[in-house]
Amino acid sequence: MSRRMSQAQLAGPDLSDSYVSLIESGKRTPTPVVARLLAERLGCTTEFLLHGIEPRQRIDTELGLRHAELELYHGDPAAAADRFDDIVKAAGEDNAVLAAHARVGVARALEAQGHTGRAVEAYERLRREAAAHPERLADLPLVVSLCRCYQRAGDRLRARDLGGHALDQADRLGITEGDLAVELALALVETESGLPYVERVLAATGVPEAAADQSSEVLALWQASVAAAEGEDSALAVRLAEDALSAGRTARIAVRRARIAMHWARITADAENADLDRANSLAASAAGVLSAFPGERAEHARSLVVLSHVRLRSGDTESAVDLAEQALDLSVSIRGTTAAAAHLVLAEVALSRSHDAAPALRRAKELLDGDTTAPSRETAQAWRRLGDLWGQAGDVDQQAGAYRRALEAVGIRVHIPGSTTSSAMLIG
Incomplete structure (x- = not known):
C-alpha cells in the first residue's frame, strides 16, 4: 500500500495474485527465495518484510x-x-x-x-x-x-x-x-x-x-555494553549485555532457591513428626546463601529467625537465642513479623528457663501492631503463637487479644471473651 502497488504488480511474472493474497492474509509463509524477491520489488530488506523491523x-x-x-x-x-x-x-x-x-x-x-x-x-x-x-x-x-x-x-x-x-x-x-x-x-x-x-x-x-x-x-559488563552502544557497535553491545545478564542469573536463582528452602523449613518445623534434621539443613543453607547478598538483608534476617525456630524445636536453646539475636542485630530497620518472630523465640526460651518472658512478648506485640504489610497466614501464626506464649506466661487478657488479632489476620472477626483453645485451632 505504501508503494501504491497492486497485488498483480507485486506478483509480477513469477508469482500468482492469489499467492500474494494468501501471504498477506497469513495463510502462507513465503520461502526465503520468495521473501527476497518480494523485498526487492517493495524496496525494503527481507528482515523488514519478515519481522516488521529493519x-x-x-x-x-x-x-x-x-x-x-x-x-x-x-x-x-x-x-x-x-x-x-x-x-x-x-x-x-x-x-x-x-x-x-x-x-x-x-x-x-x-x-x-x-x-x-x-x-x-x-x-x-x-x-x-x-x-x-x-x-x-x-x-x-x-x-x-x-x-x-x-x-x-x-x-x-x-x-x-x-x-x-x-x-x-x-x-x-x-x-x-x-x-x-x-x-x-x-x-x-x-x-x-x-x-x-x-x-x-x-x-x-x-x-x-x-x-x-x-x-x-x-x-x-553493563557499563561496557553502554560504551559499545555509544560507539555504535550494537552487536558487541548486545553480547556484553547478555553476558551481564548471564553473570547475574546464577545469583538470582541461588536467592530464589534459598527462599524456597527457608519457607519449607518454616512450614514443616512445627508439623507432626517433622523432619527437623532436614529442616535444619535447608534453613542453614538458606541463611548461608542469603548472607552473601547485601541486598537481601531482610530475607537473611528472616532465614536466621526460621533457623532459630528450627533449633528451638530441636532442643538447642543456646543456638536458638544466638540466631534470634543475630537477626535482630542484622539491621535496625527490621520490622513486622520477622523481628516479632525473633522476640517470640527469645520469649519461648525465657519461659523454658522459668525467666520473665513479658518484655520479649510485649516487644513482639509492638512490632506486630506496627506491621503495615498485608495480613497473611504468617502474620496470623505469629499472633497465635504470641497468644500461646501469653497463656503460658499466665496473662489471659493478653492471650485473648492476641488470638483475636490472629483471627482478624485471616479475615475472621469474632469477640473472644477469654483464652480459648478453639480460637487457636481455627488458625492452625
Missing part, C-alpha cells in the same frame, strides 16, 4: 530490551518500566511479539517497585492476550507471576487457585527443573500449597549452595 532497528531494540532487564534486576525498577514502555511504543502493532514481551517487562517492573495492584492489572491483561494469541505469550509464567502478586496483596484464596492452575500445567509438562520450576515452587511455598511439588523441585535442585555476589561483574 536489521539495525532490530538489534537496537534487542539491546534496549537487555538494558531494560539489567535495570530491572540490577538497577532502578522505575527506570526499567520506562525503558520497557518505550519499547512497547516503538514496536507498535507491526511487531506484536516484541511489544508483548516488553509489556511483560513493564508488569515485572511494577511488581519490583511494590505497585502490586497495578502489576496484577498488567498481568491479567497479558493473560487475556496470551489466551487470544498463544504464539505471542506463554500463559504459565504469567500465572506464576499472578499467584505471587495476589499472595503479596493478601488475596490468599486467589493466589492458591492460580498456584493450583500453574501446578496442573507444570505436572502435565513434567517441569521440575529450570527457572520456571524454581519460580513456581517459590510462589507455591509462599502460599503454603503444592508442597509435594516444592519437595520435588528441592530434590531436583538439591540443597541451596553459597553463590558469590556478582554485582560488580554485572555492572562492569
Whole structure:
C-alpha cells in the first residue's frame, strides 16, 4: 500500500495474485527465495518484510530490551518500566511479539517497585492476550507471576487457585527443573500449597549452595555494553549485555532457591513428626546463601529467625537465642513479623528457663501492631503463637487479644471473651 502497488504488480511474472493474497492474509509463509524477491520489488530488506523491523532497528531494540532487564534486576525498577514502555511504543502493532514481551517487562517492573495492584492489572491483561494469541505469550509464567502478586496483596484464596492452575500445567509438562520450576515452587511455598511439588523441585535442585555476589561483574559488563552502544557497535553491545545478564542469573536463582528452602523449613518445623534434621539443613543453607547478598538483608534476617525456630524445636536453646539475636542485630530497620518472630523465640526460651518472658512478648506485640504489610497466614501464626506464649506466661487478657488479632489476620472477626483453645485451632 505504501508503494501504491497492486497485488498483480507485486506478483509480477513469477508469482500468482492469489499467492500474494494468501501471504498477506497469513495463510502462507513465503520461502526465503520468495521473501527476497518480494523485498526487492517493495524496496525494503527481507528482515523488514519478515519481522516488521529493519536489521539495525532490530538489534537496537534487542539491546534496549537487555538494558531494560539489567535495570530491572540490577538497577532502578522505575527506570526499567520506562525503558520497557518505550519499547512497547516503538514496536507498535507491526511487531506484536516484541511489544508483548516488553509489556511483560513493564508488569515485572511494577511488581519490583511494590505497585502490586497495578502489576496484577498488567498481568491479567497479558493473560487475556496470551489466551487470544498463544504464539505471542506463554500463559504459565504469567500465572506464576499472578499467584505471587495476589499472595503479596493478601488475596490468599486467589493466589492458591492460580498456584493450583500453574501446578496442573507444570505436572502435565513434567517441569521440575529450570527457572520456571524454581519460580513456581517459590510462589507455591509462599502460599503454603503444592508442597509435594516444592519437595520435588528441592530434590531436583538439591540443597541451596553459597553463590558469590556478582554485582560488580554485572555492572562492569553493563557499563561496557553502554560504551559499545555509544560507539555504535550494537552487536558487541548486545553480547556484553547478555553476558551481564548471564553473570547475574546464577545469583538470582541461588536467592530464589534459598527462599524456597527457608519457607519449607518454616512450614514443616512445627508439623507432626517433622523432619527437623532436614529442616535444619535447608534453613542453614538458606541463611548461608542469603548472607552473601547485601541486598537481601531482610530475607537473611528472616532465614536466621526460621533457623532459630528450627533449633528451638530441636532442643538447642543456646543456638536458638544466638540466631534470634543475630537477626535482630542484622539491621535496625527490621520490622513486622520477622523481628516479632525473633522476640517470640527469645520469649519461648525465657519461659523454658522459668525467666520473665513479658518484655520479649510485649516487644513482639509492638512490632506486630506496627506491621503495615498485608495480613497473611504468617502474620496470623505469629499472633497465635504470641497468644500461646501469653497463656503460658499466665496473662489471659493478653492471650485473648492476641488470638483475636490472629483471627482478624485471616479475615475472621469474632469477640473472644477469654483464652480459648478453639480460637487457636481455627488458625492452625
